[in-house]
Amino acid sequence: MGLEWEQLVIDAADPVALGRWWCEALGWTVLNDSREEYEIRPEPDRLPGLLFGPAAEGKTGKNNVHLDFRPDDRDAEVERLLALGARYTDVGQRGDEPWVVLADPEGNEFCVLGNRSRG
Template identity: 70%
Template sequence: MDLVWEQVVMDARDPVALGRWWADALGWVVVNDAADEFEIRPTPDQLPGLLFAVVPEDKTIKNRLHPDFRPADQAAEVARLVGLGAQRVDVGQGDESWVVLADPEGNEFCVLSSRAG
């Protein structure tokens, strides 16, 4: 097999604003800042990246695919992300060890329990 995972594409009403939010949230760099396709990566040459593509409609239902992040300190990371503009959301998860957040356009992601050690 000769496949390379290039990127995950996220639909966005405002790709630049959402892409910059995720770049700040992840500490990634911008590799393409076009208004209709905004791309970030961990480093300029490291894949996969996130590509934010413009769409005319708002998000209306729960994501079928979402990223999970494992922080060193869950409470501190949740507070930092909420401070950047994320919101806590209830997608029916109940009482779990992870926290479900949504980015400024409503895309869900999870902050898992803190890493051991």
């Protein structure tokens, strides 16, 4: 099958500002810095990437799709992302999960996972 995942498209009130935020949060590279298609990737020739485009309307509820990240140190990464402008958010989690739910500056939820259990 000849299907390759190119990117995840994220609608944004300010695609450039949100794209820059994610670029800094992830340490990725900007491929296109236009207001219509602000695109970042881990490396110029590495997929998948994130593409930020203008939204016709603002975010109104919980995302149906979100990103999960597994850092080396969950708590340190959460603190770094909060310092960049992320915020804690509640999507109905119980409170004892090994992940932390955050939202980017436009309210898009994502998870910072804990250590992978080995066993």
